[in-house]
Amino acid sequence: MNWQPIKPSARILLWICGLSLFLVIILPIWRIELDAPQYPEGLRLYIHSNRLAGDVDIINGLNHYIGMKTLHAEDFIEFTVLPYVIGFFGVAFLITGFIARKSLVYILWVLFVLFGIIAMADFWRWEYNYGHDLDPAAAIKVPGMAYQPPLIGFKQLLNFGAYSIPDTGGIIFIICGLMLTYCAFTAWKSSPDKTLQS
Amino acid sequence: MKGLNTIGKAAALALAFGILYGCKPKTTATTVSANAAEKTYVAPGQYDEFYNFVSGGFSGQLSVYGLPSGRLLRVIPVFSLDPEKGWGFSEETKPMLNTSHGSVPWDDLHHVQLSKTDGEYDGKWVFANANNTPRLARIDLTTFRTAEILELPNSGGNHSSPFITENTEYVVAGTRFSVPLDTDNGDIPINTYKKNFRGTLSFVSVNKESGNMDIAFQIETPGVNFDLSRAGKGKSHGWFFFSTYNTEQANTLLEVNASKNDKDFILAVNWKKAEEYLKAGKGKKLNVRYLHNKYSDETHSSVSETKNEVIVLDSKELEGLCYFIPCPKSPHGVDVDPTGEYIVGSGKLAALIPVFSFGKMQKAIADKAFEGEFAGIPVIKYEAALHGEVEKPGLGPLHTEFDDKGNAITSFFVSSELVKWNVKDLNIIDRVPTYYSVGHLMIPGGDTKSPDAKYVVAYNKITKDRYLPTGPELSQSAQLYDISGDKMQLILDFPTIGEPHYAQAIRAEKIKDKSLKIFRLEDNKHPYFSKGEGETKVVREGNKVHVYMTAIRSHLTPDNIEGIKMGDEVYFHVTNLEQDWDIPHGFAVKGADNGELLIMPGETQTLKWVPDRVGIFPIYCTDFCSALHQEMSGYVRVSPKGSSVPISFSTGTNQPAD
Numbered sequence: 001m002n003w004q005p006i007k008p009s010a011r012i013l014l015w016i017c018g019l020s021l022f023l024v025i026i027l028p029i030w031r032i033e034l035d036a037p038q039y040p041e042g043l044r045l046y047i048h049s050n051r052l053a054g055d056v057d058i059i060n061g062l063n064h065y066i067g068m069k070t071l072h073a074e075d076f077i078e079f080t081v082l083p084y085v086i087g088f089f090g091v092a093f094l095i096t097g098f099i100a101r102k103s104l105v106y107i108l109w110v111l112f113v114l115f116g117i118i119a120m121a122d123f124w125r126w127e128y129n130y131g132h133d134l135d136p137a138a139a140i141k142v143p144g145m146a147y148q149p150p151l152i153g154f155k156q157l158l159n160f161g162a163y164s165i166p167d168t169g170g171i172i173f174i175i176c177g178l179m180l181t182y183c184a185f186t187a188w189k190s191s192p193d194k195t196l197q198s
Numbered sequence: 199m200k201g202l203n204t205i206g207k208a209a210a211l212a213l214a215f216g217i218l219y220g221c222k223p224k225t226t227a228t229t230v231s232a233n234a235a236e237k238t239y240v241a242p243g244q245y246d247e248f249y250n251f252v253s254g255g256f257s258g259q260l261s262v263y264g265l266p267s268g269r270l271l272r273v274i275p276v277f278s279l280d281p282e283k284g285w286g287f288s289e290e291t292k293p294m295l296n297t298s299h300g301s302v303p304w305d306d307l308h309h310v311q312l313s314k315t316d317g318e319y320d321g322k323w324v325f326a327n328a329n330n331t332p333r334l335a336r337i338d339l340t341t342f343r344t345a346e347i348l349e350l351p352n353s354g355g356n357h358s359s360p361f362i363t364e365n366t367e368y369v370v371a372g373t374r375f376s377v378p379l380d381t382d383n384g385d386i387p388i389n390t391y392k393k394n395f396r397g398t399l400s401f402v403s404v405n406k407e408s409g410n411m412d413i414a415f416q417i418e419t420p421g422v423n424f425d426l427s428r429a430g431k432g433k434s435h436g437w438f439f440f441s442t443y444n445t446e447q448a449n450t451l452l453e454v455n456a457s458k459n460d461k462d463f464i465l466a467v468n469w470k471k472a473e474e475y476l477k478a479g480k481g482k483k484l485n486v487r488y489l490h491n492k493y494s495d496e497t498h499s500s501v502s503e504t505k506n507e508v509i510v511l512d513s514k515e516l517e518g519l520c521y522f523i524p525c526p527k528s529p530h531g532v533d534v535d536p537t538g539e540y541i542v543g544s545g546k547l548a549a550l551i552p553v554f555s556f557g558k559m560q561k562a563i564a565d566k567a568f569e570g571e572f573a574g575i576p577v578i579k580y581e582a583a584l585h586g587e588v589e590k591p592g593l594g595p596l597h598t599e600f601d602d603k604g605n606a607i608t609s610f611f612v613s614s615e616l617v618k619w620n621v622k623d624l625n626i627i628d629r630v631p632t633y634y635s636v637g638h639l640m641i642p643g644g645d646t647k648s649p650d651a652k653y654v655v656a657y658n659k660i661t662k663d664r665y666l667p668t669g670p671e672l673s674q675s676a677q678l679y680d681i682s683g684d685k686m687q688l689i690l691d692f693p694t695i696g697e698p699h700y701a702q703a704i705r706a707e708k709i710k711d712k713s714l715k716i717f718r719l720e721d722n723k724h725p726y727f728s729k730g731e732g733e734t735k736v737v738r739e740g741n742k743v744h745v746y747m748t749a750i751r752s753h754l755t756p757d758n759i760e761g762i763k764m765g766d767e768v769y770f771h772v773t774n775l776e777q778d779w780d781i782p783h784g785f786a787v788k789g790a791d792n793g794e795l796l797i798m799p800g801e802t803q804t805l806k807w808v809p810d811r812v813g814i815f816p817i818y819c820t821d822f823c824s825a826l827h828q829e830m831s832g833y834v835r836v837s838p839k840g841s842s843v844p845i846s847f848s849t850g851t852n853q854p855a856d
Contacts, residue, residue, distance in 0.1 A: 041779070058778045061751060065825060139826055
């Protein structure tokens, strides 16, 4: 293990990130914006770590025409687990900043990136099911049409244009990832043998 | 030679005619300014600069136009039934039209007033008057709905109303038609007018927060006709001015008999003094009967309250309360300039416009410069209160509004024109024709301390050839003029509903962001509210059947109802479960001798239906709400009296039997 200390600036970054991650628990992480001819003002679905917010009822009401399932936070195990996972990372960032050893930074980086990938994969799976698992008795059936929202970016779904992007919480999360990558990278660069092991 | 001579004569004749026709004044087409389209064009999707609240006159309703486009944005039902919106047809709105005479389905809405704070429009409410069965209404500008209607006792014809003081302390109402007081014996000969008929001026207080109205006091006056009124402002705050006609006190053929006097009066009322007298207990309590109707956005229902008392102050006994100022020939409008110093009286039949000075009037009162009294009220000497006269302004002056440059614009009915003149030097600056015979005119903020004088609108009484003909009955016409430059320029012509009398306009920013989008279901306190489809039910109470129904895209719950019997009164209490902007649902029943319901998101409204025959009655949503709107329907089964069919109700479960 590389028990070399990291730079004081990296410690401060880790602390800031650690504290910021607690904000991610309450802030919306992702949002899906929906626009349609008769919704010039747009509808918004906010995904928090523990709940859904925004125009959930209106979206549920509209989606029943095409047989999509209604969205209920209690149907998703993710909303129970996510706050703890994010809380864990917040604490992990703070501890890493406190102990300030390079190896810990590397481990944290691996865990954090892994979590990011798993989270996005899970999000995609959720969107896929939501968009494909349609009620056969739906009033409007368009052959071959699925309503999976985009993971990130824009997609036209019948009369609705769906635009999926990270919200403040998600942006903080991404920035934390970048900061951590920076810390890991500078730690690695300043190691004499440029290896993760020592 | 002879032929040539003839040709010459013909040419001379043609020339003469040419000159003659050339002398004919320019036609209307040429009076439209060249860049009119540019000035009035509001591009699709763009908003107008002003909300223009226009009285609907004999329609009894209030219309809302956008300026400068002249687009009709909405008609708000106030004093008349409106089956389209269920106004006066739903159980919730029926009490709003109650009066001491019972339910009155129609009235004549004449004037509108936007509520004011510090002499400027605050965008909270619009007040309107009913001329026929004397009432005042308050319209809420978050919902654009009538929130309150107050009946006025001791009154016949509420015309000089609903003018308000600069902080909306009071809304006034003066009797156009004097009548015996409600407490007096009314079974008397009509020709005892002088002796028995009385005018009253009602001062109705307005609660600053809720807007609720209450008759603070009435001032009893001699029997004359009160026409219009305006509150003093700035230095004249504390005073109110009412124009009068028929000071001849005629009771028949007023056209002739009320036009005899050279001068009628403007009545100046010191309402601060009235407050003192009221405090000192100088008013007498009269036992009268009038109704006060209020609508609640929480219960989505209205309540009529009967009131039995009003305090009356006597104009001839209480010194310093009222003064008459002579004003030529049956004055109609009495308008106060933005500074509060000048009071313009528009004698309908006068060849000049007198402008009175508040300062001089005060001095005349202090100096007791009176020429006598009329029915016990001192009459100030005309010259003593006069600032000056506008000479030869036009024919038939009616109303005056003010710009922000010290000018006044007066409407002339007979000569069909607007005339701009300077308030201080009384010189005429400009005149422009109207099409035809203008009544009221309106400058945005024209009665405030700081007019927003970009436009003036003429609301005309005669339409004739302005639009494509539509048979004998035509809509009325309004014209918009740009008054930002030296010359008034006609830029738009638009038709209006009913007969517009007064109107006011306010900058859109003062209202648009406060406009409500939905009613929150959490706040719904209607006694028959269904919080969700799970709470819907049908409850029989004797011969009354209450249907707790919900509407959401695209079904009614319940939509199959059985067990209704002949002799039942069915109440459909429909809650719109939507919480989405602009998704109303409608509700109608075949054969109902009633209107429809239009239920806004989060609202509950009730339609009463008494089935007239046994059978199956369709019900449906009347407002195209969604792609499956046509499917939003159901059936009600009506069985004979004494039938054993039990009450049942469902949605989606009563599957086809064979």
